Amino acid sequence: MDLLALRHFQVVARHEHISRAAAELRVAQPSVSRTIGRLERELGVPLFDRTGRRIRLNAHGRAFLRRVDRALGELADARREIADAEAMGHGTVAVAAETLLSLTGTLAAFRAAHPRVAIRLFQATAEEMARLLQAREVDLCVASQPVTGPALHREELIREEVFLAVPHGHPLTRRDRVTVRDLVDEPFISTRPGHWQRALLDRLFAAEGLRPAITCEGDEPGAVHELITAGLGVGLLPAMSRLSAHATSVAWLRIEAADCVRTLTLVRHADTYLPSAARRLADLLVRDLSEDVRP
Numbered sequence: 001m002d003l004l005a006l007r008h009f010q011v012v013a014r015h016e017h018i019s020r021a022a023a024e025l026r027v028a029q030p031s032v033s034r035t036i037g038r039l040e041r042e043l044g045v046p047l048f049d050r051t052g053r054r055i056r057l058n059a060h061g062r063a064f065l066r067r068v069d070r071a072l073g074e075l076a077d078a079r080r081e082i083a084d085a086e087a088m089g090h091g092t093v094a095v096a097a098e099t100l101l102s103l104t105g106t107l108a109a110f111r112a113a114h115p116r117v118a119i120r121l122f123q124a125t126a127e128e129m130a131r132l133l134q135a136r137e138v139d140l141c142v143a144s145q146p147v148t149g150p151a152l153h154r155e156e157l158i159r160e161e162v163f164l165a166v167p168h169g170h171p172l173t174r175r176d177r178v179t180v181r182d183l184v185d186e187p188f189i190s191t192r193p194g195h196w197q198r199a200l201l202d203r204l205f206a207a208e209g210l211r212p213a214i215t216c217e218g219d220e221p222g223a224v225h226e227l228i229t230a231g232l233g234v235g236l237l238p239a240m241s242r243l244s245a246h247a248t249s250v251a252w253l254r255i256e257a258a259d260c261v262r263t264l265t266l267v268r269h270a271d272t273y274l275p276s277a278a279r280r281l282a283d284l285l286v287r288d289l290s291e292d293v294r295p
Helices: 003-015 018-025 029-043 059-087 101-113 126-134 196-206 223-229 239-243 276-289
Strands: 048-051 054-057 092-097 118-123 140-143 152-167 187-191 213-218 235-238 250-255 261-269
Touching (some): 003 029, 092 101, 101 118, 126 140, 187 223, 196 235, 223 250
Parallel strands (some): 092 118, 187 213
Antiparallel strands (some): 048 054, 152 261
16 A cells, blocks of 8 residues: 555545546546555455446545545645745745635735745635645635534634625615615625625525525625626625725615624634744734724
Protein backbone atom coordinates (compact mmCIF):
# COMPACT_ATOMS: atom_id res chain seq x y z
CA MET A 1 0.00 0.00 0.00
CA ASP A 2 1.61 3.28 -1.10
CA LEU A 3 0.66 6.94 -0.98
CA LEU A 4 -0.17 7.04 -4.68
CA ALA A 5 -2.72 4.24 -4.25
CA LEU A 6 -4.28 6.02 -1.29
CA ARG A 7 -4.48 9.28 -3.23
CA HIS A 8 -6.12 7.49 -6.17
CA PHE A 9 -8.62 5.85 -3.82
CA GLN A 10 -9.43 9.19 -2.20
CA VAL A 11 -10.22 10.85 -5.52
CA VAL A 12 -12.23 7.88 -6.82
CA ALA A 13 -14.18 7.81 -3.54
CA ARG A 14 -15.00 11.51 -3.85
CA HIS A 15 -16.26 11.21 -7.42
CA GLU A 16 -17.56 7.62 -7.21
CA HIS A 17 -16.65 7.58 -10.88
CA ILE A 18 -13.46 6.14 -12.40
CA SER A 19 -13.37 8.33 -15.51
CA ARG A 20 -13.83 11.59 -13.59
CA ALA A 21 -11.23 10.56 -11.05
CA ALA A 22 -8.78 9.67 -13.83
CA ALA A 23 -9.37 13.06 -15.45
CA GLU A 24 -8.61 14.87 -12.17
CA LEU A 25 -5.54 12.72 -11.53
CA ARG A 26 -4.44 13.10 -15.17
CA VAL A 27 -3.76 9.40 -15.56
CA ALA A 28 -5.30 6.76 -17.80
CA GLN A 29 -8.58 5.24 -16.64
CA PRO A 30 -7.28 1.62 -16.78
CA SER A 31 -4.38 2.61 -14.51
CA VAL A 32 -6.79 3.97 -11.89
CA SER A 33 -8.93 0.84 -12.11
CA ARG A 34 -5.86 -1.39 -11.62
CA THR A 35 -4.72 0.67 -8.63
CA ILE A 36 -8.11 0.34 -6.93
CA GLY A 37 -8.16 -3.37 -7.69
CA ARG A 38 -4.71 -3.90 -6.15
CA LEU A 39 -5.74 -1.93 -3.08
CA GLU A 40 -8.86 -4.04 -2.59
CA ARG A 41 -6.89 -7.28 -2.97
CA GLU A 42 -4.35 -6.06 -0.44
CA LEU A 43 -7.08 -5.19 2.06
CA GLY A 44 -8.99 -8.37 1.33
CA VAL A 45 -12.38 -6.63 0.95
CA PRO A 46 -14.12 -4.63 -1.80
CA LEU A 47 -14.26 -0.90 -1.17
CA PHE A 48 -16.91 -0.17 -3.77
CA ASP A 49 -20.19 -1.74 -4.81
CA ARG A 50 -20.26 -2.13 -8.58
CA THR A 51 -23.38 -2.19 -10.73
CA GLY A 52 -22.44 -2.26 -14.40
CA ARG A 53 -20.14 0.72 -14.89
CA ARG A 54 -21.39 2.52 -11.77
CA ILE A 55 -19.50 2.36 -8.48
CA ARG A 56 -20.56 3.38 -4.98
CA LEU A 57 -18.55 3.41 -1.75
CA ASN A 58 -19.67 0.58 0.52
CA ALA A 59 -19.35 0.36 4.32
CA HIS A 60 -15.73 -0.86 4.05
CA GLY A 61 -14.91 1.97 1.67
CA ARG A 62 -16.46 4.65 3.88
CA ALA A 63 -14.55 3.41 6.92
CA PHE A 64 -11.30 3.25 4.97
CA LEU A 65 -11.86 6.71 3.47
CA ARG A 66 -12.12 8.29 6.93
CA ARG A 67 -8.69 6.90 7.82
CA VAL A 68 -7.18 7.79 4.45
CA ASP A 69 -8.44 11.38 4.68
CA ARG A 70 -6.90 11.67 8.13
CA ALA A 71 -3.58 10.12 7.09
CA LEU A 72 -3.16 12.15 3.92
CA GLY A 73 -4.30 15.28 5.76
CA GLU A 74 -1.62 14.79 8.39
CA LEU A 75 1.05 14.36 5.73
CA ALA A 76 -0.15 17.49 3.93
CA ASP A 77 -0.01 19.40 7.21
CA ALA A 78 3.52 18.17 7.85
CA ARG A 79 4.65 19.40 4.44
CA ARG A 80 3.01 22.77 5.01
CA GLU A 81 4.51 23.16 8.48
CA ILE A 82 8.00 22.43 7.16
CA ALA A 83 7.51 24.72 4.15
CA ASP A 84 6.13 27.41 6.45
CA ALA A 85 9.21 27.28 8.65
CA GLU A 86 11.42 27.52 5.57
CA ALA A 87 9.44 30.29 3.87
CA MET A 88 10.35 33.08 6.33
CA GLY A 89 7.62 35.52 5.31
CA HIS A 90 6.63 33.84 2.08
CA GLY A 91 3.96 31.17 1.77
CA THR A 92 0.36 30.94 0.61
CA VAL A 93 -2.97 31.52 2.31
CA ALA A 94 -6.28 30.31 0.85
CA VAL A 95 -9.60 31.88 1.82
CA ALA A 96 -13.21 31.10 0.89
CA ALA A 97 -16.20 33.43 1.27
CA GLU A 98 -19.71 33.71 -0.09
CA THR A 99 -18.85 37.10 -1.50
CA LEU A 100 -15.31 38.38 -1.80
CA LEU A 101 -16.29 42.06 -1.88
CA SER A 102 -16.51 42.33 1.91
CA LEU A 103 -12.90 41.14 2.21
CA THR A 104 -11.26 43.56 -0.20
CA GLY A 105 -10.18 46.12 2.41
CA THR A 106 -8.67 43.51 4.71
CA LEU A 107 -6.96 41.72 1.83
CA ALA A 108 -5.46 44.98 0.57
CA ALA A 109 -4.04 45.71 4.02
CA PHE A 110 -2.67 42.18 4.31
CA ARG A 111 -1.04 42.36 0.88
CA ALA A 112 0.59 45.68 1.75
CA ALA A 113 1.98 44.23 4.99
CA HIS A 114 3.01 40.86 3.51
CA PRO A 115 3.74 41.38 -0.21
CA ARG A 116 5.56 38.05 -0.57
CA VAL A 117 2.60 35.95 0.58
CA ALA A 118 0.44 34.53 -2.23
CA ILE A 119 -3.32 34.76 -1.69
CA ARG A 120 -5.80 32.28 -3.19
CA LEU A 121 -9.50 33.15 -3.08
CA PHE A 122 -12.56 30.95 -3.53
CA GLN A 123 -16.18 32.04 -3.79
CA ALA A 124 -18.26 29.28 -2.20
CA THR A 125 -21.49 28.47 -0.40
CA ALA A 126 -21.43 27.15 3.16
CA GLU A 127 -21.79 23.59 1.87
CA GLU A 128 -18.85 24.05 -0.48
CA MET A 129 -16.78 25.60 2.31
CA ALA A 130 -17.21 22.47 4.44
CA ARG A 131 -15.82 20.34 1.60
CA LEU A 132 -12.92 22.74 0.95
CA LEU A 133 -11.95 22.73 4.64
CA GLN A 134 -12.13 18.95 4.95
CA ALA A 135 -10.03 18.58 1.79
CA ARG A 136 -7.46 21.09 3.14
CA GLU A 137 -7.95 23.23 0.04
CA VAL A 138 -8.54 26.40 2.06
CA ASP A 139 -7.16 27.70 5.36
CA LEU A 140 -9.97 30.06 6.34
CA CYS A 141 -13.63 30.59 5.52
CA VAL A 142 -15.72 33.68 6.13
CA ALA A 143 -19.30 32.39 6.27
CA SER A 144 -22.73 33.94 6.72
CA GLN A 145 -24.35 30.55 7.34
CA PRO A 146 -23.43 27.60 9.56
CA VAL A 147 -20.57 25.55 8.10
CA THR A 148 -21.04 22.03 9.42
CA GLY A 149 -18.54 19.21 9.67
CA PRO A 150 -16.22 17.46 12.11
CA ALA A 151 -13.38 19.29 13.88
CA LEU A 152 -14.25 22.81 12.76
CA HIS A 153 -13.33 25.87 14.82
CA ARG A 154 -15.73 28.81 14.56
CA GLU A 155 -15.31 32.40 15.74
CA GLU A 156 -18.19 34.85 15.45
CA LEU A 157 -17.05 38.10 13.84
CA ILE A 158 -20.20 40.20 13.64
CA ARG A 159 -23.93 39.90 14.10
CA GLU A 160 -25.62 42.62 12.08
CA GLU A 161 -29.13 43.68 11.17
CA VAL A 162 -30.39 42.97 7.65
CA PHE A 163 -32.41 45.69 5.91
CA LEU A 164 -34.75 45.86 2.94
CA ALA A 165 -33.13 47.91 0.18
CA VAL A 166 -35.42 49.54 -2.40
CA PRO A 167 -34.67 51.75 -5.40
CA HIS A 168 -35.25 55.48 -5.06
CA GLY A 169 -38.71 56.47 -6.28
CA HIS A 170 -40.27 53.23 -5.05
CA PRO A 171 -43.56 53.77 -3.11
CA LEU A 172 -42.04 52.09 -0.05
CA THR A 173 -39.46 54.87 0.31
CA ARG A 174 -42.19 56.92 2.05
CA ARG A 175 -41.86 54.48 4.97
CA ASP A 176 -39.00 53.66 7.31
CA ARG A 177 -40.06 50.08 8.19
CA VAL A 178 -42.14 47.27 6.70
CA THR A 179 -43.51 43.85 7.62
CA VAL A 180 -43.04 40.70 5.55
CA ARG A 181 -46.71 40.82 4.57
CA ASP A 182 -46.15 44.29 3.08
CA LEU A 183 -43.72 42.65 0.64
CA VAL A 184 -45.87 39.85 -0.78
CA ASP A 185 -46.14 41.38 -4.25
CA GLU A 186 -42.69 42.94 -4.39
CA PRO A 187 -40.21 41.55 -6.97
CA PHE A 188 -37.12 40.40 -5.07
CA ILE A 189 -33.52 40.42 -6.25
CA SER A 190 -31.82 37.58 -4.42
CA THR A 191 -29.27 34.81 -4.68
CA ARG A 192 -29.67 31.15 -5.52
CA PRO A 193 -30.43 28.61 -2.78
CA GLY A 194 -27.29 27.95 -0.77
CA HIS A 195 -26.47 31.63 -0.09
CA TRP A 196 -27.40 33.42 3.13
CA GLN A 197 -29.60 36.08 1.51
CA ARG A 198 -31.84 33.47 -0.08
CA ALA A 199 -31.94 31.36 3.09
CA LEU A 200 -32.99 34.38 5.19
CA LEU A 201 -35.54 35.57 2.61
CA ASP A 202 -37.16 32.13 2.40
CA ARG A 203 -37.19 31.81 6.20
CA LEU A 204 -38.81 35.22 6.77
CA PHE A 205 -41.60 34.49 4.30
CA ALA A 206 -42.09 30.89 5.47
CA ALA A 207 -42.65 32.18 9.03
CA GLU A 208 -45.71 33.99 7.65
CA GLY A 209 -46.85 31.08 5.51
CA LEU A 210 -45.81 32.95 2.36
CA ARG A 211 -43.36 32.66 -0.50
CA PRO A 212 -41.35 35.57 -1.94
CA ALA A 213 -41.76 36.63 -5.56
CA ILE A 214 -38.20 36.31 -6.85
CA THR A 215 -37.61 38.10 -10.13
CA CYS A 216 -33.84 37.66 -10.30
CA GLU A 217 -31.43 35.23 -8.64
CA GLY A 218 -27.72 34.66 -9.09
CA ASP A 219 -24.51 33.43 -7.49
CA GLU A 220 -22.91 36.80 -6.64
CA PRO A 221 -24.40 38.31 -3.47
CA GLY A 222 -22.51 41.53 -4.15
CA ALA A 223 -24.51 42.11 -7.35
CA VAL A 224 -27.82 42.40 -5.48
CA HIS A 225 -27.12 46.01 -4.46
CA GLU A 226 -26.39 47.10 -8.03
CA LEU A 227 -29.50 45.40 -9.43
CA ILE A 228 -31.69 47.08 -6.82
CA THR A 229 -30.10 50.42 -7.71
CA ALA A 230 -31.03 49.74 -11.35
CA GLY A 231 -34.68 49.51 -10.31
CA LEU A 232 -35.13 45.81 -11.03
CA GLY A 233 -36.60 44.99 -7.64
CA VAL A 234 -36.06 45.06 -3.88
CA GLY A 235 -33.75 42.90 -1.78
CA LEU A 236 -32.09 42.10 1.51
CA LEU A 237 -28.77 43.76 2.33
CA PRO A 238 -26.72 43.64 5.55
CA ALA A 239 -25.98 46.67 7.70
CA MET A 240 -22.35 46.49 6.55
CA SER A 241 -23.48 47.57 3.08
CA ARG A 242 -24.75 50.86 4.52
CA LEU A 243 -21.11 51.81 5.16
CA SER A 244 -20.13 51.45 1.50
CA ALA A 245 -19.60 54.31 -0.91
CA HIS A 246 -22.75 53.27 -2.81
CA ALA A 247 -25.05 53.14 0.23
CA THR A 248 -27.04 56.21 -0.83
CA SER A 249 -27.93 54.66 -4.19
CA VAL A 250 -30.84 52.81 -2.51
CA ALA A 251 -33.29 53.50 0.31
CA TRP A 252 -33.03 51.42 3.51
CA LEU A 253 -36.04 50.12 5.45
CA ARG A 254 -36.15 48.11 8.65
CA ILE A 255 -38.02 44.81 8.51
CA GLU A 256 -40.30 44.05 11.44
CA ALA A 257 -39.47 40.38 11.78
CA ALA A 258 -37.75 38.27 14.40
CA ASP A 259 -34.07 37.50 13.94
CA CYS A 260 -33.65 39.45 10.70
CA VAL A 261 -29.87 39.36 11.05
CA ARG A 262 -26.73 38.01 9.45
CA THR A 263 -24.00 36.40 11.53
CA LEU A 264 -20.54 36.46 9.98
CA THR A 265 -18.23 33.69 11.22
CA LEU A 266 -14.57 32.84 10.68
CA VAL A 267 -14.21 29.07 10.25
CA ARG A 268 -11.12 26.87 10.03
CA HIS A 269 -10.29 23.20 10.48
CA ALA A 270 -9.34 22.71 14.13
CA ASP A 271 -7.08 19.70 13.46
CA THR A 272 -5.18 21.20 10.52
CA TYR A 273 -1.89 23.08 10.78
CA LEU A 274 -2.55 26.76 10.15
CA PRO A 275 0.42 28.41 8.40
CA SER A 276 1.78 31.61 9.85
CA ALA A 277 0.47 33.62 6.87
CA ALA A 278 -3.04 32.28 7.49
CA ARG A 279 -2.76 33.07 11.21
CA ARG A 280 -1.78 36.65 10.41
CA LEU A 281 -4.70 37.03 8.00
CA ALA A 282 -7.11 35.51 10.54
CA ASP A 283 -6.00 38.07 13.13
CA LEU A 284 -6.54 40.86 10.61
CA LEU A 285 -10.03 39.59 9.71
CA VAL A 286 -10.98 39.44 13.37
CA ARG A 287 -9.71 42.98 13.89
CA ASP A 288 -11.43 44.43 10.83
CA LEU A 289 -14.75 42.57 10.95
CA SER A 290 -15.37 42.08 14.66
CA GLU A 291 -16.22 45.73 15.29
CA ASP A 292 -19.89 46.59 15.69
CA VAL A 293 -21.59 47.61 12.45
CA ARG A 294 -23.24 50.93 13.14
CA PRO A 295 -25.18 52.33 10.16
